[in-house]
Amino acid sequence: MTHTPAIPYSETNVRVRYAETDQMGVVYYGNYFTWFEVGRVELCRQLGFEYKKMELEDDSYIVVAEASCRYKRPARFDDLLTIRTHVKETQRRTIRFGYEIVNSASGETIAIGETVHVICDRLGRPKSMPDKYRKYFPSAESTHSRGEKHHSPQKS
Amino acid sequence: MTHTPAIPYSETNVRVRYAETDQMGVVYYGNYFTWFEVGRVELCRQLGFEYKKMELEDDSYIVVAEASCRYKRPARFDDLLTIRTHVKETQRRTIRFGYEIVNSASGETIAIGETVHVICDRLGRPKSMPDKYRKYFPSAESTHSRGEKHHSPQKS
Amino acid sequence: MTHTPAIPYSETNVRVRYAETDQMGVVYYGNYFTWFEVGRVELCRQLGFEYKKMELEDDSYIVVAEASCRYKRPARFDDLLTIRTHVKETQRRTIRFGYEIVNSASGETIAIGETVHVICDRLGRPKSMPDKYRKYFPSAESTHSRGEKHHSPQKS
Amino acid sequence: MTHTPAIPYSETNVRVRYAETDQMGVVYYGNYFTWFEVGRVELCRQLGFEYKKMELEDDSYIVVAEASCRYKRPARFDDLLTIRTHVKETQRRTIRFGYEIVNSASGETIAIGETVHVICDRLGRPKSMPDKYRKYFPSAESTHSRGEKHHSPQKS
Numbered sequence: 059m060t061h062t063p064a065i066p067y068s069e070t071n072v073r074v075r076y077a078e079t080d081q082m083g084v085v086y087y088g089n090y091f092t093w094f095e096v097g098r099v100e101l102c103r104q105l106g107f108e109y110k111k112m113e114l115e116d117d118s119y120i121v122v123a124e125a126s127c128r129y130k131r132p133a134r135f136d137d138l139l140t141i142r143t144h145v146k147e148t149q150r151r152t153i154r155f156g157y158e159i160v161n162s163a164s165g166e167t168i169a170i171g172e173t174v175h176v177i178c179d180r181l182g183r184p185k186s187m188p189d190k191y192r193k194y195f196p197s198a199e200s201t202h203s204r205g206e207k208h209h210s211p212q213k214s
Numbered sequence: 215m216t217h218t219p220a221i222p223y224s225e226t227n228v229r230v231r232y233a234e235t236d237q238m239g240v241v242y243y244g245n246y247f248t249w250f251e252v253g254r255v256e257l258c259r260q261l262g263f264e265y266k267k268m269e270l271e272d273d274s275y276i277v278v279a280e281a282s283c284r285y286k287r288p289a290r291f292d293d294l295l296t297i298r299t300h301v302k303e304t305q306r307r308t309i310r311f312g313y314e315i316v317n318s319a320s321g322e323t324i325a326i327g328e329t330v331h332v333i334c335d336r337l338g339r340p341k342s343m344p345d346k347y348r349k350y351f352p353s354a355e356s357t358h359s360r361g362e363k364h365h366s367p368q369k370s
Numbered sequence: 371m372t373h374t375p376a377i378p379y380s381e382t383n384v385r386v387r388y389a390e391t392d393q394m395g396v397v398y399y400g401n402y403f404t405w406f407e408v409g410r411v412e413l414c415r416q417l418g419f420e421y422k423k424m425e426l427e428d429d430s431y432i433v434v435a436e437a438s439c440r441y442k443r444p445a446r447f448d449d450l451l452t453i454r455t456h457v458k459e460t461q462r463r464t465i466r467f468g469y470e471i472v473n474s475a476s477g478e479t480i481a482i483g484e485t486v487h488v489i490c491d492r493l494g495r496p497k498s499m500p501d502k503y504r505k506y507f508p509s510a511e512s513t514h515s516r517g518e519k520h521h522s523p524q525k526s
Numbered sequence: 527m528t529h530t531p532a533i534p535y536s537e538t539n540v541r542v543r544y545a546e547t548d549q550m551g552v553v554y555y556g557n558y559f560t561w562f563e564v565g566r567v568e569l570c571r572q573l574g575f576e577y578k579k580m581e582l583e584d585d586s587y588i589v590v591a592e593a594s595c596r597y598k599r600p601a602r603f604d605d606l607l608t609i610r611t612h613v614k615e616t617q618r619r620t621i622r623f624g625y626e627i628v629n630s631a632s633g634e635t636i637a638i639g640e641t642v643h644v645i646c647d648r649l650g651r652p653k654s655m656p657d658k659y660r661k662y663f664p665s666a667e668s669t670h671s672r673g674e675k676h677h678s679p680q681k682s
Contacts, residue, residue: 076563077400077560081392081396082393084338086389090244095244124284124285125243125282132338136576173243255388399590400556434597435596438592438593439592
C-alpha cells in the first residue's frame with residue numbers, strides 16, 4: 059500500500075512593505091488577505107501547478123466566498139514573515155485554505171486565517187474542479203483520513 | 215422614562231475604484247475590509263465623535279483582533295455601494311462591529327462582515343475605553359437589553 | 371461662430387482612509403495615483419459619459435503611459451480632499467490629464483500631477499478614440515487655441 | 527587617488543500579486559510606486575544600513591517630494607520582476623532615486639521611474655542627512671564626476 063506523502067503546508071516569505079503599514083505603525087489589517095493570496099498561489103506552485111494557468115487554460119477561477127483572520131501580534135515595516143498555507147478541506151466545488159503568518163525572526167505567530175473558495179468559470183458560474191487539478195486537492199474524505207494519519211503517526 | 219433612540223446602523227457610500235478591481239473583473243476580496251473601515255469611521259462620526267480624535271487626544275486606538283467577510287455577489291468597477299455599519303456588542307475593552315455592503319442601485323447584498331476590536335493605547339497595551347466615548351457605545355448589558363427591546367418592542 | 375464652453379476641470383471629493391496612511395502618519399505616496407483615477411472617472415462622468423462603458427461597449431481602454439506627481443503638503447487620515455481634473459491635451463491616440471489635489475477645508479494644494487494615456491483595444495493595441503467620444507475631448511489644436519483664449523480672456 | 531567603488535544599482539525581485547492587477551488584466555499603475563519603495567529599501571540594505579533604523583534611531587525620514595513613472599510594457603499576475611534601483615543624485619537635503627522594472631524572464635523593461643525625496647524629521651521639518659548615512663550617498667559632486675567616468679569608460 060502506497061501513500062502519496064502529504065504536503066502539510068507550503069511556506070513562502072514576504073517582507074513587510076512601507077505601503078502596507080498604516081499610521082498606527084503596524085500593518086493595516088486588510089493587507090493580511092493579500093498575503094493569504096500569496097500563500098495560496100505558492101501552495102499551488104509547490105503542489106505542482108500554476109494557478110494562473112488554471113484561469114487561462116482551464117477557465118477555472120478560485121472565487122472567494124468567505125475570508126477571516128485573527129490577529130495575534132502586530133507585523134511591522136521590514137519584518138520578514140513566513141506564510142504557511144495548507145488545504146483544510148476540499149469538496150467537489152469548494153476548497154478551504156488555512157493560513158498562519160509567522161514572524162520569521164522570532165517564530166511568533168502574527169495571525170491565523172482561513173478562506174473558502176468556489177470553483178467558477180470566467181462568468182462566475184460554479185463548476186466542478188477540472189480532473190487535472192483534482193489530484194492536487196484530496197477530497198474531503200481523504201483529507202480527513204490523512205488528517206488522522208497525520209495526528210497519529212505512530213500508527214502508520 | 216426616556217430612551218435614547220438607538221442608531222440601528224450608519225450608512226455611507228463608496229464608489230468602486232478601478233484600483234480596487236482585479237483581473238477577475240471584480241473587486242479584490244481584501245478591499246472589502248477597507249470599506250468596513252470606512253463604515254466604522256462614518257459610524258463614529260454619526261454617533262457624534264471623530265475617530266481620529268480618539269487616537270490623537272485620548273490615546274485610544276481601536277485595534278483589530280478579528281475580521282471576517284462573507285462574499286455574496288461581486289462588486290464591479292464604478293458600482294455605487296452602501297456600507298451599513300452597526301455596533302454588535304461592546305464590552306469594557308472590546309467592540310464588535312457588523313457590516314453589510316449593498317449595491318445601492320439594485321439593493322442586493324454584496325457582502326456581510328464583522329470585526330472585533332480591542333481598545334489599546336499608543337503602545338498597543340489594552341485599556342478601558344475612556345468614559346467620554348463610553349456613552350456612544352452601549353455596554354454589553356445595555357446592548358443586550360436594548361437588543362431585547364428591539365426585538366420585543368411591544369414590551370417597552 | 372459658436373464655442374462649446376470648456377469645462378475647466380471637474381471636481382470630486384474623497385475622504386482619506388486609514389488604509390491609505392502609512393507609518394509616517396500621512397498618506398502613502400502611491401495612493402495619490404488612485405485619487406487621480408477617481409478624478410479621471412468623475413471627469414468622464416461630468417463630461418457626459420461613463421468610462422466603464424467605453425471599455426465594455428466600445429473596446430476602448432485608456433491605458434496609462436506616464437504618470438507623475440509632485441507632493442506639496444501631507445494629506446492625513448480623515449482629511450476631506452477635492453480632486454480637480456482636467457484634460458491638458460488630446461491627440462488622435464493620446465490624452466493628457468492634469469490633477470490638483472486640494473485640502474477641502476484649508477484650500478491648500480496637497481499635490482499636483484499628470485498622466486498620459488494611450489487609447490487601446492482590449493488586447494492592448496493602440497487605436498484611435500472612437501468618434502462618439504472624440505467630442506468630449508477637444509483635439510490638440512482646439513485645446514491649444516482654447517488654452518490661449520483662457521490665458522488671454524481680455525481678447526475674447 | 528582612491529575610489530569608493532560605486533554600486534551601480536541594487537536588484538531585488540517581486541512576484542506580481544493578484545491584488546496588484548486590475549480588471550484590464552495587468553498591474554494597476556499606482557502599484558509600481560510600491561515596487562519603487564521596495565527597491566529603495568533594498569538599495570539601503572545593500573548599501574549597508576536599514577532604512578527603518580534611519581527612522582527609528584536617527585529621526586530621519588526620506589519624505590517623497592516627486593514621483594514619476596513611464597510604463598513600457600504591461601506586468602501581469604505571477605510575473606517575476608526585477609527592480610533595479612540606484613541613486614541618481616544626492617544633495618544636502620535631497621536624494622533622487624532612479625528605477626527600472628524588468629521582466630525577469632524576458633529581460634524586457636516594464637517601466638522606468640524616478641523619485642525625489644527630502645530628508646525630514648519626525649515632524650516633517652527638512653533637515654540635513656545625518657553624517658552616519660552620508661557616506662552611503664555620494665554627494666552631488668561625486669555623483670556627477672562618477673557619472674562622467676561611467677559615460678566615458680574609455681578614459682579610465
